[in-house]
Amino acid sequence: MAETLALKADQPDDSPVMTAFADGVLRLTLANPPANALSLATMASLQSALDRARDDADVRVVVLAAAGKVFCAGHDLKELSARRGDPDRGRAFFAQTMTACSRLMQSIVGLPKPVIAEVDGIATAAGCQLVASCDLAIVSDQSSFATPGVNIGLFCSTPMVAMSRNVSRKHAMEMLLTGEAIDAPTAREFGLVNRVVPREYLNQIVSKYAQTIVSKSPLTLKIGKEAFYRQAEMELSDAYEYASKVMVENMLARDAEEGIGAFIEKRQPEWTGD
Structure with a gap:
């Protein structure tokens, strides 16, 4: 603050x-x-x-x-x-x-x-x-x-x-x-x-x-915004290869684990930014 x-x-x-x-x-x-x-x-x-x-x-x-x-x-x-x-x-x-x-x-x-x-x-x-x-x-x-x-x-x-x-x-x-x-x-x-x-x-x-x-995960927004602009300048195959790697790393993030868990358990997620 x-x-x-x-x-x-x-x-x-x-x-x-x-x-x-x-x-x-x-x-x-x-x-x-x-x-x-x-x-x-x-x-x-x-x-x-x-x-x-x-x-x-x-x-x-x-x-x-x-x-x-x-x-x-x-x-x-x-x-x-x-x-x-x-x-x-x-x-x-x-x-x-x-x-x-x-x-x-x-x-x-x-x-x-x-x-x-x-x-x-x-x-x-x-x-x-x-x-x-x-x-x-x-x-x-x-x-x-x-x-x-x-x-x-x-x-x-x-x-x-x-x-x-x-x-x-x-x-x-x-x-x-x-x-x-x-x-x-x-x-x-x-x-x-x-x-x-x-x-x-x-x-x-x-x-x-x-x-x-x-209200969204700050880490997810950071990952997504960077990926959006980077892939937009790539050839289609390169964009998919890059985006797939981004998705894998995103899946390993604590916020993704929390968000998916919250969705399955029907509760509100608690983001940590990790």
Whole structure:
């Protein structure tokens, strides 16, 4: 519990990311409206919270939300443009920004705990990438999504990585080539989000999802999430070989023994995380 408390204790009032913890759920809220842009400071704050959550046994699920009407407008274009006056025309700063962003997105995928995007508003460019990188995305019916870089001469190449791994190629290319926004129902049709719900019920439904996941074995979730993303990049035969080995190791875990025993005995399991 000490690490979880530390997550909140060192949080300044003007932090671009606000944290809250309750009942196993760590809530990270982008708190720099109106754009909630992914400046270096914002990405560093998110990265720090995820790094600490990784090893905090009290944190079972992470919810990523935002304050204001925009979930996330992507990179801070003003911050980036201000560095064009550097001797290298901003090359080093641009590289630093993209490296930080890539690390952040991979940290979400690699976190041994589920991450849920709670979206109520606009998610564009790297903001859309952020949604696509999360394990689940529950969104309000007022939300919209776009990869509009092509409109300003900057193809959304890094958002493309997350997009192409979550939606079909044709749908991903439609968004990337046109730069046009899609509404929430279309995003669900494309496979970018899981559920579209009325705005007034969004937080309630996300909380229900989170608590359902919290009730599962943390070890099983860790094993399953890692295996899901690893096998997705393999050939079919390699994926089955790998997944079979994962199942054997999972069967030997104490939580699997407890869970199966509880199911047979018709009682609630008591997870130890072993």
